[in-house]
Amino acid sequence: MHNRFPLILLLAGIFLFICVHPARAQEIRANVSVVAQQVQGVDKKIFTTLQNSIREFLNNRHWANDAFTPAERIECNFLLNITGTSGPDTYKGTLTIQATRPxxxxxxxxxxxxxxxxxxxxxxxxxxxxxxxxxxxVGNDPLASNLTAVLAYYVNIILGLDYDSFAPRGGDMYYKKALNIVNNAPDGKDISGWKAFEGNRNRYWLQDNLLNAKFLQFHDVMYQYHRLGLDVMYDDVAKGRAAILNCLNMLYSIHQDIPNSMLMQTFYSAKGEELLKIFSKATPQEKSRAAELLSQMDIPNAQKYQQMK
Structure with a gap:
């Protein structure tokens, strides 16, 4: 008994530690693809290694303070299409990011x-x-750091949108982290996308819109669209659809103040096809109102929305 007593204390301590500090699963479950079909004169094995490194960087790092269960991890796709080189060991391309919520x-x-x-x-x-x-x-090498800065920026945008969809203004902390990355981003003659003057559709403008008081209602939309709209539709389709129509009215008030913003474009890029499906079986009045609002706010897809009527 004398020998077992310290062991019992040790086991109790371990149990207490586990209760107080539960194991945390990472927040992101990212599928990563690196495509480099247009790149010539480079060993393609490098891009397989890069793909694995990006996957580990995204999936093995803790990005949030909350504990996520494996089932709560946010499903994402990151597709890096490398289109060419711009110097020794230096690559350029496009990054496509997708994220979903159950x-x-x-x-x-x-x-x-x-x-x-x-x-x-x-x-x-x-x-x-x-x-x-x-x-x-920035690290020691701005060009090397630019890749991880971009990846971390989008992880924080994804976390912000996900948190917004579960709690009013839930994502603010992560939008501020994205702002911190923008404010301290790597700088160099080939690096772009971080500054306001470089265009009206880039990383600067997305985080600016998300933190701008003029877009305050957008965060209410993210919460109501998901928690009062989609999450309700299993039990009451009409009630959920009515909440989503109310969200379109809220978005329209933003659109009237700030037409053609990057944030609205980003929202409809994610939600356009879904909105078509949601209102395809709505009442004639709801369908007509949704078509009217959407065709004014999402002009590139106006014709699709008009066909709902």
């Missing part, structure tokens, strides 16, 4: 983000460690 009581997943970033340039030497620090984003 809908309550159903096997359905809804798109949170579906975006393509055309401003990707980075330096990568095979087997180099992909590193990122919130406090030292």
């Amino acid at each position: 809908v309550f009581n159903s096997g359905y997943v809804t798109s949170l983000l579906n975006i393509q970033d055309p401003n990707i340039v980075f330096r990568y030497v095979e087997f180099q460690q992909l590193e990122f620090s919130d406090t030292r984003i």
